[in-house]
Amino acid sequence: MIKAIVIDDxxxxxxxxxxxxxxxxFIDIVGKYQNPLKALEEMFLTCPHIAFIDIELPEMDGITxxxxxxxxxxSIIIVFITSWNQYAVQAFDLNALDYILKPIKTExxxxxxxxxxxxxxxxxxxxSSKLTIKCFNQLEVSIxxxxxxxxRAKAEEVFAYLLMHHGKYIHKEKIVESLWAEYEPxxxxxxxxxxxxxxxxxxxxxxxxxxxxxxxxxxxxxxENEACDYLQVEKALADFRVNxxxxxxxxxxxxxxxxxxxxxxxxxxxxxxxxxxxxECLIMSLKEMLKAYHVEGVPQNIINVLQFITRxxxxxxxxxxxxxxxxxxxxxxxxxxxxxxxxxxxxxxxxETGPSERIKKLM
Numbered sequence: 001m002i003k004a005i006v007i008d009d010x011x012x013x014x015x016x017x018x019x020x021x022x023x024x025x026f027i028d029i030v031g032k033y034q035n036p037l038k039a040l041e042e043m044f045l046t047c048p049h050i051a052f053i054d055i056e057l058p059e060m061d062g063i064t065x066x067x068x069x070x071x072x073x074x075s076i077i078i079v080f081i082t083s084w085n086q087y088a089v090q091a092f093d094l095n096a097l098d099y100i101l102k103p104i105k106t107e108x109x110x111x112x113x114x115x116x117x118x119x120x121x122x123x124x125x126x127x128s129s130k131l132t133i134k135c136f137n138q139l140e141v142s143i144x145x146x147x148x149x150x151x152r153a154k155a156e157e158v159f160a161y162l163l164m165h166h167g168k169y170i171h172k173e174k175i176v177e178s179l180w181a182e183y184e185p186x187x188x189x190x191x192x193x194x195x196x197x198x199x200x201x202x203x204x205x206x207x208x209x210x211x212x213x214x215x216x217x218x219x220x221x222x223x224e225n226e227a228c229d230y231l232q233v234e235k236a237l238a239d240f241r242v243n244x245x246x247x248x249x250x251x252x253x254x255x256x257x258x259x260x261x262x263x264x265x266x267x268x269x270x271x272x273x274x275x276x277x278x279x280e281c282l283i284m285s286l287k288e289m290l291k292a293y294h295v296e297g298v299p300q301n302i303i304n305v306l307q308f309i310t311r312x313x314x315x316x317x318x319x320x321x322x323x324x325x326x327x328x329x330x331x332x333x334x335x336x337x338x339x340x341x342x343x344x345x346x347x348x349x350x351x352e353t354g355p356s357e358r359i360k361k362l363m
Contacts, residue, residue: 002120004050005031007039007065008081009057013102017052017081020104024113036065043072050116055082055091063090067215070094074213077119079112089193093214095200119207131206133223135163135230136258138265148202154179154191155198160263162212162221164274166231169218178270229257237281242288251285255308258282283312299330310339314346317356324362336363 004027008014014032021027031046033039036057051069055062066078078096080087081104091099097119098112134140139160141148150156157179162170176188183191196212196219203210211222223231236250262275286309293301306323313319320343327336340355340363347353355363 001028002026002050002116003028003030003046003048004052005029005033005039005046005048006052007033007036007057007062008052008054009034010054013054013081017104020109021052027116036060036062040065040068040072043069047073048076049120050077050079052079052081055080055084055087063087063094066091066094066096070213071215074211075208077116079116092197093193095212095214131203131209131223131227133163133228133230135160135228135263137260139263143203143206150198150202152195152198155195155202157266157268158192158195159199159221160266160268161270162219163223163228163230164271165221166234167220167222169213169215169220171218173217175219230262233257233278233282237278237285240285240288242292245292248289251282251289252304252308255282255286255312259311279312283309286312299326302326303330310343314343315351317359320355321359321362324359328362 004021006014006018006021006029008017011034014034018029018032022029027050030048031039031042033042036053037059039051040060051066053062053066057065060068062080062082066080069076070078078091078094080091080096080099081102082099083102085101088099098115100108100112130144132140132142139156141159150159158175161175161179172189172192173185176183176185176192180188180191196214200207200212203212209224211220211224213220213222232250233254236247236254240247240251258278262278263271264275286305290302290305290309293305303323303326306319306326309316309319310323320339324336324339327333327339340359343355343359347355
């Protein structure tokens, strides 16, 4: 049985709503409150799955109460039942499942009940699908084998931006300033709210694994138990320890994932700094690995790391010279020539220059 609490300061509304809910046959009322503070105090005793909340309440308004309930239990389903329609935007910012106006109409109440049933079914483990997120070169998101169709480019951009700040609460004004500084603020905030609504709809089938939380005018995207190449790279960098060889392989894999850059094809100005940060952090980690391998004196390990660094920093003359020199010293003539031709091509196309005289002489 699904457990619910009802909060309304007018006793006759409290009783009417509770009676309607109990007649659904699958929701059990475990608490009825006219005082929101009492509902919050008994949260850990009632452990509700759903909270039906009025907006205008004594001591604490319904929006604030919902925020605090969500802080205690992020998976609780919020339904607002109120006489006031001006709070709808704030309600849906909190990811409320529904917003019903009083007096309650039977047809509208029944639609809300169906929403609750669907939400509960979606949260069942057997209905979840595998989420895959690729952020390098361009953003590609799929649920199962089906690519996500954003329809709105702004929603895709908001998702990418919040993913870049994964697990952090970002103020909505900072989001619109970073993404759409050229827009009039009120218009930008409307676009943000529409985009958030679209994102929640797109991932409603895997809501437990993709959470877009809202608290204190801040949004936070949390991806759980899913495959995201960007988060893999971030984890590899966070876990890297020079004295722990078990962390080296993850850095090498991160370099392979990163190869074409972070969101480079999306054309987002705000992602450029993150792309550069990831590149620099990977290069620093690789150079620390290089020092360790030099101490061990294993040529193949040194060559492998040099290869990774040259892909991330083709303009690094010292590293390119060292790699070609090692190729030649160990008789890898074809590899030396191949790398030299690659270097010429990259430097010409990306930097309008060519290999140094020292590298030319070495070849």
